[in-house]
Amino acid sequence: MSFQLPDAIAVLDRTPATFRALLAGLPETWITTDEGPDTFTPFDNLGHLIHGERSDWIPRARIILAQGENRRFDPVDRFAHKHESAGRSLAQLLDEFAELRAGNLATLRSWDLSEQQLSLEGEHPAFGPVTLRQLLATWVAHDLGHLAQTARVMAKRYRTDVGPWRAYLPILDR
Amino acid sequence: MSFQLPDAIAVLDRTPATFRALLAGLPETWITTDEGPDTFTPFDNLGHLIHGERSDWIPRARIILAQGENRRFDPVDRFAHKHESAGRSLAQLLDEFAELRAGNLATLRSWDLSEQQLSLEGEHPAFGPVTLRQLLATWVAHDLGHLAQTARVMAKRYRTDVGPWRAYLPILDR
Numbered sequence: 001m002s003f004q005l006p007d008a009i010a011v012l013d014r015t016p017a018t019f020r021a022l023l024a025g026l027p028e029t030w031i032t033t034d035e036g037p038d039t040f041t042p043f044d045n046l047g048h049l050i051h052g053e054r055s056d057w058i059p060r061a062r063i064i065l066a067q068g069e070n071r072r073f074d075p076v077d078r079f080a081h082k083h084e085s086a087g088r089s090l091a092q093l094l095d096e097f098a099e100l101r102a103g104n105l106a107t108l109r110s111w112d113l114s115e116q117q118l119s120l121e122g123e124h125p126a127f128g129p130v131t132l133r134q135l136l137a138t139w140v141a142h143d144l145g146h147l148a149q150t151a152r153v154m155a156k157r158y159r160t161d162v163g164p165w166r167a168y169l170p171i172l173d174r
Numbered sequence: 175m176s177f178q179l180p181d182a183i184a185v186l187d188r189t190p191a192t193f194r195a196l197l198a199g200l201p202e203t204w205i206t207t208d209e210g211p212d213t214f215t216p217f218d219n220l221g222h223l224i225h226g227e228r229s230d231w232i233p234r235a236r237i238i239l240a241q242g243e244n245r246r247f248d249p250v251d252r253f254a255h256k257h258e259s260a261g262r263s264l265a266q267l268l269d270e271f272a273e274l275r276a277g278n279l280a281t282l283r284s285w286d287l288s289e290q291q292l293s294l295e296g297e298h299p300a301f302g303p304v305t306l307r308q309l310l311a312t313w314v315a316h317d318l319g320h321l322a323q324t325a326r327v328m329a330k331r332y333r334t335d336v337g338p339w340r341a342y343l344p345i346l347d348r
Contacts, residue, residue, distance in 0.1 A: 003335040007201050011328065014196055021191040022321075027181050127338035137335035138343070144329035145345040147196075148322040154185065155318035161177040161311035164301035169312070171319040174348070 003137045005113060013105055015143045016098035019046055022150065024094055031090050033157050042153060045146045046093045047081030053100035055080070057139045058107055064122040064132045065111070072123040108136075177311045179287060187279055189317045190272035193220055196324065198268055205264050207331050219324045220267045221255030223317070227274035229254070231313045232281055238296040238306045239285070246297040282310075 023031060023042055034041045040048065060073045085093060111117075118133040152171050159172045166172050197205060197216055208215045214222065234247045259267060285291075292307040326345050333346045340346050 001335050002203075002331045007203060010200050011204065014200070017195040018192060021195040022188055026184050026188070029176075029181060030185065124338065127341075130337055130339070134335065134337035134339060137332040137337075138339040141329040141332045141336055141339075141343050141346060144325040145343055148325040148329070148345055151318040151322040151325070155315045155322070157176045158311040158315045161175055161308065162315055163304055163308035163311075164298065165304070165308060165312040165315075167301075169315050169319055171322055172315060 003133055005118070005136070008136055008140045009105060009108065011140050012101065012143060015049070015147070016094070016101050018147060019049075019097065019150070020094050022147075023090060030154055030157070033153055035153050035156060040146075040149060040153065042150045043085065043090060043093070044081055045150045045153075046090070046097060047085035048078070049143070049146055050093060050097050050100060051077070051080045051084060052139075052142065053097065053104055057135065058104045060122060060135055061108070061132060064120050064135065065117065067120060071121065073125060075125045177307055179292070179310070182310055182314045183279060183282065185314050186275065186317060189223070189321070190268070190275050192321060193223075193271065193324070194268050196321075197264060204328055204331070207327055209327050209330060214320075214323060214327065216324045216327060217259065217264060217267070218255055219320045219327075220264070220271060221259035222252070223320055224267060224271050224274060225251070225254045225258060226313075226316065227271065227278055231309065232278045234296060234309055235282070235306060238294050238309065239291065241294060245295070247299055249299045 023046070031043050032041050034044075055074075056076050063071055063073060113132070118131065118136070120132050121129045122132070122135070124130045152174060155169070155171050159166065162169060162172070197220070205217050206215050208218075229248075230250050237245055237247060287306070292305065292310070294306050295303045296306070296309070298304045326348060329343070329345050333340065336343060336346070
C-alpha cells in the first residue's frame with residue numbers, strides 16, 4: 001500500500017492545470033477526436049471529470065463519514081457529461097473543472113482525516129464494502145487514467161500518419 | 175490521413191507546460207515510481223523526451239531536408255537519458271525540456287515547409303524509407319505516448335490501494 005493523503009492531494013491539485021496546459025487553445029480537431037462509437041473525446045474526458053466533482057468523490061466521502069444507516073452510493077452515470085456539457089466551450093469546462101476541484105480539495109483538507117476515518121466504510125453498488133482510503137486512491141487513479149486516455153485518443157489521430165513508426169508506438173493500438 | 179503541420183505544432187508546443195503542470199513540485203515518490211525493472215519513471219520519461227530534442231527529431235528532419243547521398247538516421251538510444259539525467263533535478267529537466275522544445279519549434283517554423291518537402295524521404299535504420307511528414311507525426315504521437323505512460327506509471331502506485339475499484343480502472347493493469 002502506498003496511499004498517503006498529502007501525496008494524493010498533491011496529484012488531485014494538479015489535474016485541472018494539466019488538462020489546461022494540454023488542451024486550452026488547441027485546434028478544435030484535437031478536442032473532438034475519438035476512438036470510435038461510444039468512446040470519449042478529450043472534451044468528453046473533461047466533462048466526465050466535472051461530473052465526478054459534482055456527483056461522485058466528495059458526495060461518496062460524505063456518505064462514508066456520516067456512517068448513517070444507509071451507506072450505499074448512488075451509481076455513477078458514465079455518460080452524464082454528454083448532456084451536461086452540451087453547448088459549452090472547452091474554455092468553460094476547463095474553468096469549471098478548476099473551480100469545482102479547488103472547492104472539493106478545500107473540503108477534503110478541512111476534514112483533516114485521521115487514519116481511522118480513512119478506514120471507515122461505505123457500500124459500493126457493485127462491489128459492496130469499500131473504505132474512504134480506497135475511494136480517495138481511486139479518485140487519483142481515475143484522474144490519471146483520464147489524462148492517459150485523453151493523450152491516447154489524441155495520439156490515435158496520427159495512427160496512419162506515422163507510417164512504419166506505428167510499430168514503435170504501442171499507444172496507437174491500445 | 176489527418177496530419178497538418180500547424181495542428182502538429184500546436185500539440186508539440188504544449189508538451190513542456192503539460193509535464194510541468196503534472197509534475198513540478200510533486201513529492202519525490204511520484205517522480206521516481208516505476209513499473210518494474212527496466213521501465214521508465216516519470217523522471218525517465220522527461221529525460222527521454224529531452225534526449226529526443228537533442229538527438230532525434232530535428233537532426234533527422236535535417237538529414238531528410240538536406241537530401242544528401244547518405245540519408246540514413248542514427249539509431250535512437252532509448253536509455254541515453256539514464257546517464258544524461260543522472261544527478262539532475264526534476265526542475266532542471268523541466269526547464270531544459272521547455273527551452274530545447276521552444277528552440278526546435280522555432281527551427282521547424284522557420285523552415286515553412288511545403289507539402290512537397292513534407293513528402294521527402296530519409297532512411298530509418300530499421301524501417302527503410304520514411305517521409306518527413308511521418309517523422310513529424312511520430313514526434314507528436316511520441317509526446318502523447320510518453321504523457322500517457324507518465325500518467326500510467328503514477329496511477330499504478332495505487333494499484334492495490336484502490337481495492338475493488340481496480341476492476342474499473344484498466345490503466346492499472348496495462
